[in-house]
Amino acid sequence: xxxxxxxxxxxxxxxxxxxxxxxxxxxxxxxxxxxxxxxxxxxxxxxxxxxxxxxxxxxxxxxxxxxxxxxxxxxxxxxxxxxxxxxxxxxxxxxxxxxxxxxxxxxxxxxxxxxxxxxxxxxxxxxxxxxxxxxxxxxxxxxxxxxxxxxxxxxxxxxxxxxxxxxxxxxxxxxxxxxxxxxxxxxxxxxxxxxxxxxxxxxxxxxxxxxxxxxxxxxxxxxxxxxxxxxxxxxxxxxxxxxxxxxxxxxxxxxxxxxxxxxxxxxxxxxxxxxxxxxxxxxxxxxxxxxxxxxxxxxxxxxxxxxxxxxxxxxxxxxxxxxxxxxxxxxxxxxxxxxxxxxxxxxxxxxxxxxxxxxxxxxxxxxxxxxxxxxxxxxxxxxxxxxxxxxxxxxxxxxxxxxxxxxxxxxxxxxxxxxxxxxxxxxxxxxxxxxxxxxxxxxxxxxxxxxxxxxxxxxxxxxxxxxxxxxxxxxxxxxxxxxxxxxxxxxxxxxxxxxxxxx
Amino acid sequence: xxxxxxxxxxxxxxxxxxxxxxxxxxxxxxxxxxxxxxxxxxxxxxxxxxxxxxxxxxxxxxxxxxxxxxxxxxxxxxxxxxxxxxxxxxxxxxxxxxxxxxxxxxxxxxxxxxxxxxxxxxxxxxxxxxxxxxxxxxxxxxxxxxxxxxxxxxxxxxxxxxxxxxxxxx
Numbered sequence: 001x002x003x004x005x006x007x008x009x010x011x012x013x014x015x016x017x018x019x020x021x022x023x024x025x026x027x028x029x030x031x032x033x034x035x036x037x038x039x040x041x042x043x044x045x046x047x048x049x050x051x052x053x054x055x056x057x058x059x060x061x062x063x064x065x066x067x068x069x070x071x072x073x074x075x076x077x078x079x080x081x082x083x084x085x086x087x088x089x090x091x092x093x094x095x096x097x098x099x100x101x102x103x104x105x106x107x108x109x110x111x112x113x114x115x116x117x118x119x120x121x122x123x124x125x126x127x128x129x130x131x132x133x134x135x136x137x138x139x140x141x142x143x144x145x146x147x148x149x150x151x152x153x154x155x156x157x158x159x160x161x162x163x164x165x166x167x168x169x170x171x172x173x174x175x176x177x178x179x180x181x182x183x184x185x186x187x188x189x190x191x192x193x194x195x196x197x198x199x200x201x202x203x204x205x206x207x208x209x210x211x212x213x214x215x216x217x218x219x220x221x222x223x224x225x226x227x228x229x230x231x232x233x234x235x236x237x238x239x240x241x242x243x244x245x246x247x248x249x250x251x252x253x254x255x256x257x258x259x260x261x262x263x264x265x266x267x268x269x270x271x272x273x274x275x276x277x278x279x280x281x282x283x284x285x286x287x288x289x290x291x292x293x294x295x296x297x298x299x300x301x302x303x304x305x306x307x308x309x310x311x312x313x314x315x316x317x318x319x320x321x322x323x324x325x326x327x328x329x330x331x332x333x334x335x336x337x338x339x340x341x342x343x344x345x346x347x348x349x350x351x352x353x354x355x356x357x358x359x360x361x362x363x364x365x366x367x368x369x370x371x372x373x374x375x376x377x378x379x380x381x382x383x384x385x386x387x388x389x390x391x392x393x394x395x396x397x398x399x400x401x402x403x404x405x406x407x408x409x410x411x412x413x414x415x416x417x418x419x420x421x422x423x424x425x426x427x428x429x430x431x432x433x434x435x436x437x438x439x440x441x442x443x444x445x446x447x448x449x450x451x452x453x454x455x456x457x458x459x460x461x462x463x464x465x466x467x468x469x470x471x472x473x474x475x476x477x478x479x480x481x482x483x484x485x486x487x488x489x490x491x492x493x494x495x496x497x498x499x500x501x502x503x
Numbered sequence: 504x505x506x507x508x509x510x511x512x513x514x515x516x517x518x519x520x521x522x523x524x525x526x527x528x529x530x531x532x533x534x535x536x537x538x539x540x541x542x543x544x545x546x547x548x549x550x551x552x553x554x555x556x557x558x559x560x561x562x563x564x565x566x567x568x569x570x571x572x573x574x575x576x577x578x579x580x581x582x583x584x585x586x587x588x589x590x591x592x593x594x595x596x597x598x599x600x601x602x603x604x605x606x607x608x609x610x611x612x613x614x615x616x617x618x619x620x621x622x623x624x625x626x627x628x629x630x631x632x633x634x635x636x637x638x639x640x641x642x643x644x645x646x647x648x649x650x651x652x653x654x655x656x657x658x659x660x661x662x663x664x665x666x667x668x669x670x671x672x673x
Binding site: 235383385386414472 | 510511513534565574610
């Protein structure tokens with residue numbers, strides 16, 4: 001087994017990977033940017049090395065620098081986490097050249113799946129249905145895309161060839177608006193991935209996003225760990241994921257059919273390690289291959305909760321050359337799991353990113369609750385990295401119990417100093433289409449509003465009025481007095497200096 | 504001390520009798536409010552009922568987050584109330600002040616000082632948390648007081664530029 005693993009990432013996922021390493025008795029090496037000196041992943045690691053200034057392109061995206069650190073400290077493997085270098089075939093290849101094991105698939109699998117157009121062509125060739133689009137046609141110019149668009153039909157999507165997480169993606173409703181959208185998609189793709197190439201894809205109405213977790217060893221064994229439903233998204237960023245999918249539910253033959261196709265898709269690129277096959281499923285339960293993520297995913301804990309497996313430990317074992325320890329027929333799913341991504345975005349202000357210092361946090365605990373986070377009191381939320389600060393993952397015997405637990409946990413969760421989307425999740429958990437499991441990928445953007453959804457809920461106007469008045473009263477009193485330095489604090493124990501902005 | 508708290512046009516008269524007693528409408532309520540850990544997170548006991556919420560100042564209002572809901576509360580004492588009722592509405596000068604909606608990095612400023620712009624035209628492209636946001640003009644007009652350029656970082660609410668409306672639109 002590996003002795004020492006370098007984790008080329010930050011935040012909650014770096015901490016998550018460290019936990020798996022610890023449990024396996026493997027030493028961990030962290031790398032960090034200037035902004036992250038005090039981060040949990042630095043403090044939890046056995047060794048930690050500064051790799052550059054705060055912007056990701058100067059630190060977490062500097063593959064050669066990270067490989068250099070790995071060599072110098074004697075690591076025998078590199079875990080890329082998700083994002084940053086996780087889906088860069090050149091980084092995977094450079095690790096191999098440096099004598100390091102890359103904990104992920106072979107460079108060739110990343111290349112064929114990471115280029116989304118090539119991925120779609122590959123799986124289409126293997127007989128797997130794909131959403132109509134310009135897949136497999138390589139990098140096209142604007143005039144070529146504009147001439148192909150009417151053939152695909154509107155509405156359609158512009159997607160970044162090297163993309164993910166909704167970046168470089170645009171909805172197009174007509175040919176007229178397409179040139180401007182192409183330009184902005186390319187610009188965003190260029191700045192996010194260093195690759196401005198885009199392709200077009202038909203937009204499937206009422207589509208649900210359902211993905212299958214894959215495990216594949218180096219001995220040709222490939223299994224799936226069931227599905228995750230990820231249709232609660234905003235601007236193509238997932239916000240809530242759950243297993244089992246309410247659409248598939250107890251339809252075991254449907255699950256088996258999709259799972260088999262997912263395994264077949266992975267096999268078509270000779271896949272090893274963990275990966276995820278994403279599908280779009282329409283109302284008639286037709287499913288189409290969307291893309292494959294050749295890495296660990298943000299939402300992997302949902303699968304861990306219902307299967308009892310540790311996906312990161314499986315990843316490390318596979319990378320070490322071991323055979324899978326489970327056969328497909330050994331995999332059992334129990335209960336229901338839901339994950340809420342806690343982002344520093346203000347849901348009352350059109351999900352505007354919020355920055356600031358976390359001055360207080362209190363995590364929910366108790367039965368069925370898991371929190372994966374990388375933040376702590378004093379942590380500074382900077383604009384350099386993505387807004388995910390924590391994942392709340394909840395398990396229940398039934399979906400109804402899981403929802404009740406999510407509600408309870410969200411109510412317990414306190415974060416002060418920065419705005420989060422916790423109220424969004426609270427509202428969602430009280431929304432009928434979510435409770436009924438009847439939602440699609442457009443639900444958040446087209447049918448969900450914080451205010452409308454709140455109408456069904458009990459209001460505490462009088463309590464809010466009272467709280468604000470008492471706080472305002474104290475502020476007024478405070479302004480009216482000059483406090484002696486040794487003065488006693490009011491028994492109300494007021495917060496901070498009243499003029500101090502808490503935003 | 505007597506106050507009026509306004510939420511969504513509804514008025515709640517609150518009288519602070521002393522530190523532990525409040526008159527709320529006709530009721531005298533025993534209250535105890537504590538900032539948890541010295542933070543703007545407040546635990547409120549009112550006649551034994553327990554509530555916890557965040558209270559943040561927001562210009563001349565308060566934002567209260569309570570049990571998964573958000574309330575904007577305006578608190579006026581009696582003097583302020585009288586003043587506000589005599590105020591008349593003065594219409595603004597009609598300029599559009601583009602402020603950064605979030606902290607971030609200016610990727611591009613595809614307009615120049617003095618340039619005429621159309622409604623919906625992109626003024627600034629701002630990147631924050633890896634997402635690019637196109638900030639557009641709300642009306643046709645002329646760019647003035649351009650204070651940012653590509654490559655600069657901006658703070659939330661920082662003034663980036665102004666769009667003066669077309670003369671005939673005033």
